[in-house]
Structures are given as C-alpha cells and as structure tokens.
Amino acid sequence: MALGPAGPKRTLAQADDANEFEGFVRSQRDGLVRFLQRRTRSADDAEDLAQESLTRLIRYRGYAPDTWSGLLYRIAVNALHDRGRRAASRFDALHVSLDEETVELAASEPSHEQRTASEQELAALQRALLRLPDRCRQIYLLNRIEGMSYTEIAEHCGISVKAVEKHISRALRLLRERLGAYHTEVRP
Structure with a gap:
C-alpha cells in the first residue's frame, strides 16, 4: 500500500466492507441496547455494555457478514457476565451513589455542633x-x-x-x- 498525505489508500472492496460493517453496527445498536436493558439495572449500564460490545466486534469485521449478529450478541452476553463478576467481586451491591439526587447519608456520629452542645450540657x-x-x-x-x-x-x-x-x-x-x-x- 502506498502512503499518501491522507494515509493508506483503501481499495474499493475494503471501502465497501467498511461501509457494510458500519451499516450493520448502526442497524444493530438500538436492538442491542434494548436487549441489554432487559438484563441490567439501568439504561446507562445497557448503553455502556452496548458500546463495549460494538467496540469488541470491530476485531471480527473481517468475518462473513452473516456471522456478525451472532458474534455481537455473544460478545454482549459475555460483557454482561464479565461486568456481573466484577460487580460481585467488588461488592457493587453495597455501593452507595453520592450523586446530587441521593438523599444525604445519615452520619453514624453526631455532628460537631451536637457534640459541643452535649459537652456543654454535661458540664452544666x-x-x-x-x-x-x-x-x-x-x-x-x-x-x-x-x-x-x-x-x-x-x-x-x-x-x-x-x-x-x-x-x-x-x-x-x-x-x-x-x-x-x-x-x-x-x-x-
């Protein structure tokens, strides 16, 4: 391949293959996200897993196009299982989100003001x-x-x-x- 100012030149067959793969990815993305949403806790997790699956599928773009769908869903299921194993090993179920929407966490200790007031009352x-x-x-x-x-x-x-x-x-x-x-x- 000759390298020019724009990088390696692609043959017409490679360009057609790339267009076919991109078209496949676009057509499968929404269905994959819905598939993963039924198996995850949140829409964000499903989006992340779909993106990860589509990224992993790029390795197989040289395979026959009729195998891409099966590969994509197998990759997605494996990514889902990998995430579940990581979550279990990190005790993600016990994780508490500190997002702004979350209610303030109750402290197990009294606040500084409460301690000071208690100490003053005890002294009195x-x-x-x-x-x-x-x-x-x-x-x-x-x-x-x-x-x-x-x-x-x-x-x-x-x-x-x-x-x-x-x-x-x-x-x-x-x-x-x-x-x-x-x-x-x-x-x-």
Whole structure:
C-alpha cells in the first residue's frame, strides 16, 4: 500500500466492507441496547455494555457478514457476565451513589455542633450537681447513678425513707432551677 498525505489508500472492496460493517453496527445498536436493558439495572449500564460490545466486534469485521449478529450478541452476553463478576467481586451491591439526587447519608456520629452542645450540657449538669449540698448530692447520686431504691438508700445512710424522699425532691428542684437557667441562656 502506498502512503499518501491522507494515509493508506483503501481499495474499493475494503471501502465497501467498511461501509457494510458500519451499516450493520448502526442497524444493530438500538436492538442491542434494548436487549441489554432487559438484563441490567439501568439504561446507562445497557448503553455502556452496548458500546463495549460494538467496540469488541470491530476485531471480527473481517468475518462473513452473516456471522456478525451472532458474534455481537455473544460478545454482549459475555460483557454482561464479565461486568456481573466484577460487580460481585467488588461488592457493587453495597455501593452507595453520592450523586446530587441521593438523599444525604445519615452520619453514624453526631455532628460537631451536637457534640459541643452535649459537652456543654454535661458540664452544666456537673456544675449543678457539685453545687448541691453534700448529703443531698450523695443521696441523689445513689439513686440515679447507683440505682439504689429509697429503702436501700435509707438503710445505707442510716436515715428514714421520708428523709431520702426529701433529699431527692430538693436535689431535683435545685437541678431544675440551675439547669433551667442554663437552658434559657443557651437557647433563645
């Protein structure tokens, strides 16, 4: 073949073969995409597989034209199976798309603002607890933290159940007052 400014010269037979192959590809593309859409999850996947199949078919353009259709669909099925094997090995079913249409993913951890607010509330609660009278704080913590009943606290501290009730009531009232003021300062 002689090389000229436009590249290798094609013979008339080669040009006819190329035109016949291009015509075949054009005539088969839409049917191939529909065939693949019935077997894939999305139209985009079907389009990609069709393009891949048609690209692979180029290797066989020298074969007899009556074999192209069978080859094309065999190539498409093989490409579909290859993609399925790759997807399975990469756990594609567990893949979450981060496209704009996707709803925001819920974080497993609280946001920075939530953590900061929780830390501030915990600090306020700690300050309020430390400001309780000693006996009142001790009885309140035995009940709320240690999970002791009023009767158990009374026996543990050597006081009556009625006295335990008064200490718990006083602790709750003081905490409500002190933490209530905190909540009105923090939240508008």
